[in-house]
Amino acid sequence: MATRVLVLSDTHIPGRARALPPAVLEAAAAADLIIHAGDLVSLDVYDELALLAPVVAVHGNVDGPEVYRRLPPRAVVERDGVRVGVTHGHLGRGRSTPERALAAFAGEEPPPAVVVFGHSHQPLLERRGGVLLLNPGSPTDPRWAPAPSYGWLELEGGEARARLVQLPRR
Numbered sequence: 004m005a006t007r008v009l010v011l012s013d014t015h016i017p018g019r020a021r022a023l024p025p026a027v028l029e030a031a032a033a034a035d036l037i038i039h040a041g042d043l044v045s046l047d048v049y050d051e052l053a054l055l056a057p058v059v060a061v062h063g064n065v066d067g068p069e070v071y072r073r074l075p076p077r078a079v080v081e082r083d084g085v086r087v088g089v090t091h092g093h094l095g096r097g098r099s100t101p102e103r104a105l106a107a108f109a110g111e112e113p114p115p116a117v118v119v120f121g122h123s124h125q126p127l128l129e130r131r132g133g134v135l136l137l138n139p140g141s142p143t144d145p146r147w148a149p150a151p152s153y154g155w156l157e158l159e160g161g162e163a164r165a166r167l168v169q170l171p172r173r
Contacts, residue, residue, distance in 0.1 A: 037057070041122070043062075
């Protein structure tokens, strides 16, 4: 049976929204694991999600001091034979957010098969050099994206499948 991973980033609560959308909370309750790629703003989002499933999260560039103290700038988690690297995407070398996200795990042995990141609020799902890149966008602050969004990862037998989910605009 596959591990279902809810992937979030850039929730910006309470700055850009007061709460997570109900659809995201429903998805979190159905997840085996939740990954948050930073810009939570406060630990309230982390704590709320942790009531629904285990959470792996990193801090982003607009997170408060308490988030920086509690969460690392990058993380690696392995489930069902798949290594997943998590970073916000604002630090390091590279001209674009996806380049910086990939660079955050350069030299990692074994390298992650999936790199999850955020920062740009732009959903992205593509392969680069054998690595699956996943930016779930933002479920609360889509900015230039067509709609609020989040992602799903399914991990099973050393394989990763991913999809993006668009939410209705409010």
